[in-house]
Amino acid sequence: MLLEFEKPIADLELKLQEMKELAKGRKIDLSADIQSLEEKIQILKKETFQNLTRWQRVQLSRHADRPYALDYIYEMTNDFVELHGDRTVKDDKAMIGGLGDLDGRSVMFIGQQKGRNTKQRQERNFGMANPEGYRKALRLMKMAEKFGKPIVTLIDTPGAFPGLEAEERGQGEAIARNLKEMFMLKVPVICIIIGEGASGGALGIAIGDKVYMLENTWYSVISPESCSSILWRSWDYKEQAAEALKLTATDMKNNGLIDGIIEEPLGGAHKDMKNMAKTIKSTILEALKELDKIKPEKRTDQRIDKFCSMGVFVE
Amino acid sequence: MAWFKRTDKGIKTSTEDKKDAPDGLWFKTPKGNIIHTRELKNNSYVCPDDDYHVKIGSKEYFEILFDGNNFKELDTNMRSGDPLKFVDSKPYNARIEATISKTELNDAVRSAVGKMNGFDIVISCMDFNFIGGSMGSVVGEKIARAIDHSLKNKIPFLMISKSGGARMMEAGFSLMQMAKTSAKLALLDKAGIPYISLLTDPTTGGVTASYAMLGDFNIAEPGALIGFAGPRVIRETIGKDLPKGFQSAEFVLEHGFLDFIIDRRQLKNRLTTLLKLLNN
Numbered sequence: 001m002l003l004e005f006e007k008p009i010a011d012l013e014l015k016l017q018e019m020k021e022l023a024k025g026r027k028i029d030l031s032a033d034i035q036s037l038e039e040k041i042q043i044l045k046k047e048t049f050q051n052l053t054r055w056q057r058v059q060l061s062r063h064a065d066r067p068y069a070l071d072y073i074y075e076m077t078n079d080f081v082e083l084h085g086d087r088t089v090k091d092d093k094a095m096i097g098g099l100g101d102l103d104g105r106s107v108m109f110i111g112q113q114k115g116r117n118t119k120q121r122q123e124r125n126f127g128m129a130n131p132e133g134y135r136k137a138l139r140l141m142k143m144a145e146k147f148g149k150p151i152v153t154l155i156d157t158p159g160a161f162p163g164l165e166a167e168e169r170g171q172g173e174a175i176a177r178n179l180k181e182m183f184m185l186k187v188p189v190i191c192i193i194i195g196e197g198a199s200g201g202a203l204g205i206a207i208g209d210k211v212y213m214l215e216n217t218w219y220s221v222i223s224p225e226s227c228s229s230i231l232w233r234s235w236d237y238k239e240q241a242a243e244a245l246k247l248t249a250t251d252m253k254n255n256g257l258i259d260g261i262i263e264e265p266l267g268g269a270h271k272d273m274k275n276m277a278k279t280i281k282s283t284i285l286e287a288l289k290e291l292d293k294i295k296p297e298k299r300t301d302q303r304i305d306k307f308c309s310m311g312v313f314v315e
Numbered sequence: 316m317a318w319f320k321r322t323d324k325g326i327k328t329s330t331e332d333k334k335d336a337p338d339g340l341w342f343k344t345p346k347g348n349i350i351h352t353r354e355l356k357n358n359s360y361v362c363p364d365d366d367y368h369v370k371i372g373s374k375e376y377f378e379i380l381f382d383g384n385n386f387k388e389l390d391t392n393m394r395s396g397d398p399l400k401f402v403d404s405k406p407y408n409a410r411i412e413a414t415i416s417k418t419e420l421n422d423a424v425r426s427a428v429g430k431m432n433g434f435d436i437v438i439s440c441m442d443f444n445f446i447g448g449s450m451g452s453v454v455g456e457k458i459a460r461a462i463d464h465s466l467k468n469k470i471p472f473l474m475i476s477k478s479g480g481a482r483m484m485e486a487g488f489s490l491m492q493m494a495k496t497s498a499k500l501a502l503l504d505k506a507g508i509p510y511i512s513l514l515t516d517p518t519t520g521g522v523t524a525s526y527a528m529l530g531d532f533n534i535a536e537p538g539a540l541i542g543f544a545g546p547r548v549i550r551e552t553i554g555k556d557l558p559k560g561f562q563s564a565e566f567v568l569e570h571g572f573l574d575f576i577i578d579r580r581q582l583k584n585r586l587t588t589l590l591k592l593l594n595n
Contacts, residue, residue: 160524162544162552167562170572172523172543179497180504180529199481199490200524200543207494221481221490221521231403231483245486246399255398257487304498308459310491311452312396 001064005048005056009267012041045266052216054242054251058224060216061195065270067277068127069096069111069154069194075277076284077101080109083143086135089169094125094161095133095205097140099149103285108144110137110205111154114195127196128161131174134204138178141185150188150291152284153205158223160201175204182207183304188291190284192262193217193249194269209303210287213249214276215264219257220247257310342369359579368536368579370516373425373440376475380438380583386429389437390460394421395453401484410446410484418444422453423478426461428470432587434594437465440475443517448478450522451485455492458526462499471509471590476527479545480520493525500529509593511586514541514564514573532574532589535564542567 002010016037023030052060060066073080077100084091097110112129115121129137137153144151160171182189182205191208197219213219222230224242229235246252249261262283265272291299342355344362355362359379360369378384394411401407415421423445428437439461441448458474465472481489503510512530514523516539523543527533535541542549542562550557560566564576577585 160543162548164549164553164557164561167542167544167549168570170528170570173528173572175524175543176493176497176526176528179494179525180501183498183501184505200493200521203490203493204524207497219490220486222483222486227483241403244399244401244403245483247486252487255487257491304502307491307494307498310495311456311488312398312485313452313456314394314396315390315392 003056003059003063005052006267009041009044009048012037012044016041049266049268053239054218054246054248055224055239057216057248058218058242060268061218063268063270066195067269067273068116069109069113069156071273072154072194072277072280073098073100073109073111075274076281077107077109083140084136086132086139088135089132092125092130092133092136093123094127094129094157095136097137102281105285105288106147106149107284108140108149108151109154110140110151111194112157112201112205114156125161127157128159129157129201129204130161130163130166131169131171134160134171134174134178137205138181141182141189145185145187148187150190150288151185151208153189153191153208155191155193155197155202155206155219156195157198157201158196159198160204175200178204179207183307184300186296186300188288188299189303190287190291192280192283193219193258194280196223198223207303207307209291209299210260211258212260212262212283213252213258214262214269214280215249216268217249218242218247219249219252220245359582361579366537366578368516368538370443370477372442372444372477373420373475376440377425377427377429377438379579380431380436380473380586381427381429382431382433386427386438389426389428389464390457391425392421393453393457395451395485397484398452398488399484399486401486403484407484414445418442420445422457423448423450423482424454424457426457426464428464428468431583431590434587434590435468435470436473436586436590437461437468437470438473438475441477441522443477443479446482448476448522449480449482449489450478450492451482451489452492454482455489455495458496459499462496462503465508465510466499466503466506469506469508471511471593472503473511473513473586474526474530475513475515476518476522477515478518478520478522478527480522490521493521496526497529500526504531509590511589513577513582514567515539517541519543519545528572533572535567535573535576536579537564537576539564541573 080100082098096113112127114127115124189208191206191211193213224238227241228237252258269276346365360371397408424441426439511532514535518541
């Protein structure tokens with residue numbers, strides 16, 4: 001699956017492959033041509049990915065090949081034990097969690113999980129958690145606190161699920177409780193937007209001492225499509241809505257709403273998952289080193305102060 | 316024969332051509348009865364014929380709850396900035412200006428401190444007239460400061476919610492107001508100061524998913540629409556009509572997310588009883 005702006009690059013890459021095949025079989029020296037084509041591809045890649053529009057970044061965040069939470073967790077950890085259920089209603093497959101070993105340090109991982117094929121997508125409910133998902137997340141966070149393990153959340157959701165049962169079981173209450181409880185957690189909390197960060201559904205696991213966004217992700221109060229449909233009364237203004245919402249990692253960093261941006265491999269996280277996981281892992285370890293030095297009470301105070309300073313108004 | 320005849324079906328007046336009816340002396344209830352506005356006011360803005368709770372704003376709630384309508388307003392002059400220079404069908408700052416002059420409100424929430432049957436209380440009350448009661452930086456900050464006032468003076472906090480949710484024109488900033496208000500409520504919780512959340516018609520979206528659902532006591536007015544996702548979105552998601560009474564206060568009570576539903580005429584006394592019970 002290719003996005004529109006990935007196609008010219010993919011075409012050239014195909015050409016390069018053909019040329020390499022050709023060179024292999026015969027005795028003609030194509031190395032000069034190959035090198036020049038490789039350079040051309042590199043330049044095109046840089047040009048394309050350094051000048052992405054906001055909407056194009058939204059598209060990348062939803063790329064069909066993009067790594068999901070469990071992909072990163074299994075890549076980063078030596079041991080990972082997945083834990084299930086909210087102990088009340090059921091196990092929400094759109095929200096995953098468990099203990100993992102990160103270079104000798106046990107970490108509680110929590111995140112929304114999307115599916116790769118139709119069956120998985122249904123099972124994971126497209127990464128849209130129900131209230132029991134948020135309650136499962138909170139249960140695991142409390143467990144982490146009990147055993148003194150830091151928490152890492154990986155956020156990737158088009159929103160909390162807007163369904164009938166979700167309302168019956170208190171979607172609003174579940175998210176609200178998580179926000180409040182996460183401020184009081186005595187262990188370090190690191191939150192990383194790895195794909196889509198849609199509104200309360202994302203925020204419900206995104207109250208952290210450090211909040212990072214991968215380079216090609218988005219985080220806002222509403223998706224560009226829904227924003228278009230409400231404010232422009234049509235689905236056709238998603239590009240404008242994406243521009244207006246200022247929802248990219250750079251925008252959010254410039255507005256002081258996140259702590260940092262994690263760079264992606266050229267072409268996006270899906271082009272080199274292993275390296276992406278490595279960068280994420282080193283970011284987590286680096287952040288933990290910093291957060292370990294702070295006393296738990298001070299850490300929660302700082303967490304509260306950081307979010308309380310967000311907002312722009314005049315008096 | 317009727318002295319006028321509607322030739323076209325439905326209302327075709329465009330939004331710009333709609334005329335505001337002057338504030339008259341008479342009010343027509345949903346049942347069709349005409350009552351004097353003084354009668355309505357004396358009945359806490361509840362229709363006497365069918366107990367319908369008319370949608371009211373901070374001015375009316377303050378009048379109902381504060382003794383003698385005496386209160387000190389907090390952060391009266393705070394207004395919205397336009398951090399994102401947001402433009403949809405019109406620029407956000409123009410929308411703000413127009414709404415301020417139309418509603419004579421500075422934003423969608425007002426906070427005040429005063430006495431309720433002799434008990435000190437801090438009340439933040441939302442105004443739906445102001446861009447659908449949407450929560451932006453001003454709403455978040457004013458609620459946060461009202462909670463600070465409660466914390467500092469050890470006074471119970473009452474939040475009256477009435478909102479369509481977050482304010483899109485402040486995008487990421489508006490989202491973080493959910494976090495900010497929840498953080499302050501965590502501190503209030505820790506300090507052991509009572510927080511009562513009154514949900515009125517309608518309370519949805521990011522407001523439901525933050526302070527509105529975090530009360531020590533979550534209470535609601537009869538028939539209020541309360542939910543996270545709006546009914547239209549849910550209908551589109553599940554592709555079915557919603558059951559009758561879905562997302563009504565009564566439905567939310569039945570599912571365990573409210574402590575009780577309160578008729579507005581009994582609101583002040585019931586809140587006082589609650590505070591008394593906590594005090595003794």
